[in-house]
Amino acid sequence: MLALFEKFRKGRFSHGIHPRYHKDATQGKAIQRLAFPPRLIVPVAQHIGAPAKPVVNVGQEVLRGQIIAEADGFMSVPVHAPATGVVSSIGLMPSAAGPKVLSIVIDVYKASSQYVLYGNPVEPETLDHDELIQRVQATGMAGLGGAAFPSHVKLRIPHGKTAHTLVVNGCECEPYLTCDHRVMLEQPQDLLQGIRYALHITGAKRAIVGIEDNKADAATAIKAALKPDDPITVELVETKYPQGAEKMLLKSLLGVEVPAGGLPIDIGIVVNNVGTLAQLGKLLPKGEGLIERVVTVTGTNVAKAGNYLMPIGTPVRFILEQLGITADHEKVILGGPMMGMSLPSLDVPITKGTSGLLVFQERTFLEGENDTAVFPCIKCSRCVDACPMHLNPAQMGWLAGKRHYAEMESDFHLNSCFECGCCSFVCPSNIPLVQYFRIAKAVNREQKGKA
């Protein structure tokens, strides 16, 4: 009986939602390289933490793979030139989030072979722990899943803690996105190499790759590439949003709950995204930097939807032009539809954390209509049933309406909300719940800063 219960629980977490996935358009498309754009816009802050410091000057020639901005402290990673060319300017440029950010603009040489000349090969197995962490930092890796947390920080086990398990996140639970799926299918060797390095660095005894069951082919590809002595297993989990949230994934895979307010390492687990580890497996032994990534480009009426390998810093406008997207597409989103950002400008670049570029005619895009009227909360409890963190979005929504932001945090765990958007997705009254919570969190942060 208990075993039956265990079987039922396996691969699942409670709550969450089932949006339409729309992955058919791109999941069968092999990764293709996109042409080099004439101009790259490379922000110095593409990761969470201190921005990198530019070390090149305007007019200076840079070679593909060369460091153009150095890490500024431990919570920072360097930025490498994504292509050979000339630095045409260093200044504030538009970003996806809205405010302009310091960026290094490179005019790309048209005739260059774009061969990567910079590298510092090494055998990671021979290095000690601190050297390895430095090496990872030198690659400029930040989580490619979207959050862009510096990889070396994530792989370093805090003092006094140990990691027993490395969980590799291959869920890709956001609708439309398929870049991680393609990486798992096409580069299982790189991924496994990255996992081995990560095991080595963290000292974890085993690794589990968690993949949603709508990508069973990816699991098969990885299993086929496993060596017999790899302490790595691949497991399928339920296809459901937000399965890719690390706390949900750990619940599904291991049945454990990360303590509220805590991190996976508090229970001895390190989580990394598959795309990140695949890049790490490729870059770490060569000692190269992260200069390109795979981005899913798709949406309504996007004829050449697919997964494209492109230099970091490629402007959105260039990608759209290359793929012949010219019709009246009214909404462009970086990332997935649940958590991505709709763009204020097309002159915004692809960065390390960009997993998708979605182009939509507003009306055809939504499962429903996003501009229908907002109704008062009818207490239908759908948000309560959807919240993967088991919060009470309805209650917090009422408090937000009254601007009782402090109470939301003190009594209703506002800070445990990771803004997955399930509550807003299901709300039949179209109340912008998660948007309220973002505002409330920002206000609370500001209040605390003042105090």
Add this chain to the structure above:
Amino acid sequence: MSKKHIVLHTAPHVKKPQDVPTIMRNVVYALLPIVAFAVYQFGISVLALVIVTTLACLGTERFFNWMGNKPSSLSDWSSTISGILLALTLPPGFPLWMAAVAGIAGIAIGKAVFGGIGYNVFNPALVGRAFVQAAFPVAITTWTPAFFTGRFSEFVPSSLTAPFMMPPETAEWVKQVAVDGFTGATPLSLHKFQHLATSPMELFTGTVAGSAGETSALLILVCGLYLVIRKMMNWQIPAWIFVGVVVTSGVLYLINPDKYADPVFMLFSGGLMLGAMFMASDMVGSPLTPKGVMIYGLLIGFLTVLIRQFGSLSEGIMYAILLGNAATPLIDTWTQPRLFGARRKSA
């Protein structure tokens, strides 16, 4: 691709299509077969009753919109539901002017004073019914026999009572039309006051006297099921009410089967089905969490049996639901969801 085409919007960018009017509209769809059966059973008096209460509810809603300088909220369909539900809970021959009073009171006292849809504590239809129960206690306990001949050609005499007049004594009329064993007394009052049992099959199919829309347990279950399947109703609420009713009446029945009704009778008689499926499950007045819903449902079931067996009324579901509505805010505070990753209280 000029800049003016760019639309800014914050995540999430996808949305489930179900919105409030869609849900409410589907509740109306689910109620229509019950209305149709009630009209078939009791004739044009019920048809007039539904029209009057619905118009009264819509008119009152619109009036308060106008008073508050707010756009019309009729298109959310919630007042239509209140109107239809209210009619279904009234006796088929209920004077139409009293029905209008019930509709106006339901929306005004039950909903508008709280601030409209979503803000009301009590189910507006039940507030309306409770209001007329207090105001017109005789009229609301005067029943019409089911399937009387001529129900499509003439109104029940009490229906057309002039405003501010009490309905004429209908007892004689009831006796006249009571043929084929159908009487004007409801199964609950028969049981309570005369200790006569009605067969479960009659209760289940609805060939008995009673409020306009409460007689056929089967039909109500089927219509409720439609909403459950379309994921527009929380099935746990009626389920827990049924559990509450069966357990409470079961205990009483075991103690004294001669005095107390058996659980099957309790479940299928009176307004229990209609109340449990369509009024207690009203989202606005019911708790948010599964645990809260359980407490709420059990409480309503328990109170219904208690009122039916020990109160002076033969029917109890209405007051039980209103009390459940009243308890909801408290239940909600008691049953906050356990935060993911929060330590469980050690037993």
